[in-house]
Amino acid sequence: MAAxxxxxxxxxxxxxxxxxxxxxxxxxxxxxxxTDTTAIPTPGPGQFLARTIYLSLDPYYCDLMQDPAGSLxxxxxxxxxxxxxxxxxxxxxxxxxxxxxxxxxxxxxALSSGQGVRRLDPAVAPISxxxxxxxxxxxxxxxxxxxxxxxxxxxxxxxxxxxxPVGCTAGQVARLVGARPVGIAGxxxxxxxxxxxxxxxxxxxxxxxxxxxxxxxxxxDGIDVYFDNVGGEIxxxxxxxxxxxxRIVLCGTMDSYRSVSxxxxxxxxxxxxxxxxxxxxxxxDYLDRLPVLVRVVGAWIQSGQFRYRExxxxxxxxxxxxxxxxxxxxNFGKALVRVGPEHLGTPATAxxxxxxxx
Amino acid sequence: MAAxxxxxxxxxxxxxxxxxxxxxxxxxxxxxxxTDTTAIPTPGPGQFLARTIYLSLDPYYCDLMQDPAGSLxxxxxxxxxxxxxxxxxxxxxxxxxxxxxxxxxxxxxALSSGQGVRRLDPAVAPISxxxxxxxxxxxxxxxxxxxxxxxxxxxxxxxxxxxxPVGCTAGQVARLVGARPVGIAGxxxxxxxxxxxxxxxxxxxxxxxxxxxxxxxxxxDGIDVYFDNVGGEIxxxxxxxxxxxxRIVLCGTMDSYRSVSxxxxxxxxxxxxxxxxxxxxxxxDYLDRLPVLVRVVGAWIQSGQFRYRExxxxxxxxxxxxxxxxxxxxNFGKALVRVGPEHLGTPATAxxxxxxxx
Numbered sequence: 001m002a003a004x005x006x007x008x009x010x011x012x013x014x015x016x017x018x019x020x021x022x023x024x025x026x027x028x029x030x031x032x033x034x035t036d037t038t039a040i041p042t043p044g045p046g047q048f049l050a051r052t053i054y055l056s057l058d059p060y061y062c063d064l065m066q067d068p069a070g071s072l073x074x075x076x077x078x079x080x081x082x083x084x085x086x087x088x089x090x091x092x093x094x095x096x097x098x099x100x101x102x103x104x105x106x107x108x109x110a111l112s113s114g115q116g117v118r119r120l121d122p123a124v125a126p127i128s129x130x131x132x133x134x135x136x137x138x139x140x141x142x143x144x145x146x147x148x149x150x151x152x153x154x155x156x157x158x159x160x161x162x163x164x165p166v167g168c169t170a171g172q173v174a175r176l177v178g179a180r181p182v183g184i185a186g187x188x189x190x191x192x193x194x195x196x197x198x199x200x201x202x203x204x205x206x207x208x209x210x211x212x213x214x215x216x217x218x219x220x221d222g223i224d225v226y227f228d229n230v231g232g233e234i235x236x237x238x239x240x241x242x243x244x245x246x247r248i249v250l251c252g253t254m255d256s257y258r259s260v261s262x263x264x265x266x267x268x269x270x271x272x273x274x275x276x277x278x279x280x281x282x283x284x285d286y287l288d289r290l291p292v293l294v295r296v297v298g299a300w301i302q303s304g305q306f307r308y309r310e311x312x313x314x315x316x317x318x319x320x321x322x323x324x325x326x327x328x329x330x331n332f333g334k335a336l337v338r339v340g341p342e343h344l345g346t347p348a349t350a351x352x353x354x355x356x357x358x
Numbered sequence: 359m360a361a362x363x364x365x366x367x368x369x370x371x372x373x374x375x376x377x378x379x380x381x382x383x384x385x386x387x388x389x390x391x392x393t394d395t396t397a398i399p400t401p402g403p404g405q406f407l408a409r410t411i412y413l414s415l416d417p418y419y420c421d422l423m424q425d426p427a428g429s430l431x432x433x434x435x436x437x438x439x440x441x442x443x444x445x446x447x448x449x450x451x452x453x454x455x456x457x458x459x460x461x462x463x464x465x466x467x468a469l470s471s472g473q474g475v476r477r478l479d480p481a482v483a484p485i486s487x488x489x490x491x492x493x494x495x496x497x498x499x500x501x502x503x504x505x506x507x508x509x510x511x512x513x514x515x516x517x518x519x520x521x522x523p524v525g526c527t528a529g530q531v532a533r534l535v536g537a538r539p540v541g542i543a544g545x546x547x548x549x550x551x552x553x554x555x556x557x558x559x560x561x562x563x564x565x566x567x568x569x570x571x572x573x574x575x576x577x578x579d580g581i582d583v584y585f586d587n588v589g590g591e592i593x594x595x596x597x598x599x600x601x602x603x604x605r606i607v608l609c610g611t612m613d614s615y616r617s618v619s620x621x622x623x624x625x626x627x628x629x630x631x632x633x634x635x636x637x638x639x640x641x642x643d644y645l646d647r648l649p650v651l652v653r654v655v656g657a658w659i660q661s662g663q664f665r666y667r668e669x670x671x672x673x674x675x676x677x678x679x680x681x682x683x684x685x686x687x688x689n690f691g692k693a694l695v696r697v698g699p700e701h702l703g704t705p706a707t708a709x710x711x712x713x714x715x716x
Contacts, residue, residue, distance in 0.1 A: 264622035
């Protein structure tokens with residue numbers, strides 16, 4: 001079959017890409033990335049071409065970049081989840097103009113066979129949420145609270161990285177099932193936002209010298225559930241405040257990215273005295289529950305009970321700096337790069353007819 | 359009422375006791391203990407006097423000795439569980455001659471009001487087992503496997519300190535419920551005993567330089583359950599070999615006694631990737647299950663399917679050296695001090711009539 005197409009690219013357009021230049025030792029730096037351009041590929045039978053709108057920046061890319069086994073080699077395209085729009089399709093199930101969740105990686109255009117692709121309906125929620133609270137990060141927060149932490153009404157649920165897409169989902173789900181969420185974040189501004197916008201009962205800045213005392217004050221009955229996004233010193237401080245039979249969800253270890261060799265963990269004796277349980281969460285185990293997340297949290301978003309924040313950087317060329325900022329914890333909300341506009345039509349090359357094709 | 363009595367003590371007998379002399383920094387040394395003698399006390403109404411037969415040596419005493427909050431102060435009697443025989447009784451429920459589990463501490467004689475006392479039947483099992491496999495250590499091993507580790511038939515269950523009273527119970531219960539136990543111990547002699555006598559499928563000496571490789575070889579399908587008695591480096595090595603959805607029972611942290619300040623724990627990233635669960639076990643939570651242990655493991659002992667080993671030191675005066683040996687991991691089997699003979703009668707002061715009084 002012939003390709004259907006949105007007529008939006010000129011013959012001179014090229015595909016800008018960002019590659020791994022070298023393996024970082026510790027936190028990544030802009031020099032660890034390189035840029036190139038290639039021709040925009042043409043879809044073969046069963047494929048479609050999509051343009052990247054939003055590129056998701058996620059800490060786990062750092063694992064791949066640092067992996068000594070070579071998951072990612074210098075010269076490789078940086079991988080990543082993206083929200084894209086289909087431009088040309090020779091795939092029977094996808095039409096030009098449709099919005100899809102793809103893994104285009106750090107580039108402007110990519111082909112897809114449709115595998116692992118999820119169609120997005122802009123009427124349900126803004127398409128960017130498919131990379132955040134209604135996507136994998138939201139699913140991690142939701143599954144960690146609902147399936148592992150299982151807070152009872154009134155129990156104290158502490159969430160680190162409280163304002164990010166994982167943490168804000170964990171904290172708000174905890175609140176909406178009747179628990180008392182207490183956040184941990186790295187700036188006073190984030191803490192204020194957590195309480196005022198996200199509905200945390202309290203939020204403690206872990207960079208303050210009295211962090212341990214403040215956390216204890218905010219959790220007078222001890223911590224029943226801890227959703228851990230960071231590991232390290234913060235985890236050690238939380239362990240000292242556990243309530244009996246506490247549940248700890250180990251979701252991320254931001255702390256560990258600072259060093260290529262594994263950092264030691266906290267002393268585990270408080271885990272024994274509290275008879276606590278610590279469980280590792282890998283979000284892949286819950287992918288079949290994504291529709292539940294979209295239905296439950298989607299409704300809360302529409303009713304105004306659930307909020308989220310995005311930290312959007314414009315331009316693919318700025319993705320390396322934005323990623324380094326994320327890894328330093330300087331983002332505020334879900335880190336996204338806007339690679340292209342949500343709606344085509346303003347540029348002279350765009351065709352309104354094509355848009356109507358969806 | 360008048361005291362009934364076994365006429366076994368002469369007027370000149372004194373009560374030998376061992377006290378904490380000073381708080382140890384790290385592992386205890388014999389100089390941390392002191393000895394004194396006092397008069398043998400006389401039971402008042404509702405009390406009985408018991409002579410100590412076996413004194414249990416348990417690593418957790420070290421917590422009390424080191425506790426900066428002063429659970430135990432210099433000059434205090436060293437506390438400890440004991441198997442004793444009642445000599446004189448003004449308690450309505452206890453008769454002279456009866457064997458009881460008591461908390462006499464590190465001394466030859468003590469009064470009791472009967473609180474927390476358990477009567478022992480020498481016909482069920484040797485009375486010393488009330489301090490080991492049929493007592494608190496056995497209960498820890500049993501509860502950790504049956505209620506937390508919950509191995510399925512064929513699953514690999516790794517047990518550290520495999521030949522001690524906790525570990526030998528955990529390992530043999532695992533075997534008897536159909537799992538495949540693999541031990542970790544500190545000498546080749548202990549490893550051989552674990553396999554030949556206790557029925558472990560394999561046992562690895564953690565002091566060998568190729569420990570990690572040997573453990574991996576012994577657990578080709580990964581470790582489904584880990585019963586941890588030690589923490590530290592051994593725990594870190596086990597975490598690197600976890601099977602998906604592994605369960606880790608944190609029971610003891612022998613390793614932590616080496617230092618007064620808390621040691622860091624292992625890196626927790628393998629816990630996440632294995633989706634593993636780590637749970638702290640405090641045996642006090644399972645005291646109501648002690649009769650289950652006595653019935654189940656008692657039957658296995660009688661049928662010859664379950665074995666145990668005791669490391670008995672004679673003479674209360676040798677308790678400090680024996681305790682230091684235990685804390686260095688140099689004991690082989692449940693560490694006990696024989697403070698007095700099981701059966702009175704050989705000394706001229708003993709009365710057979712009294713013995714018959716039970």
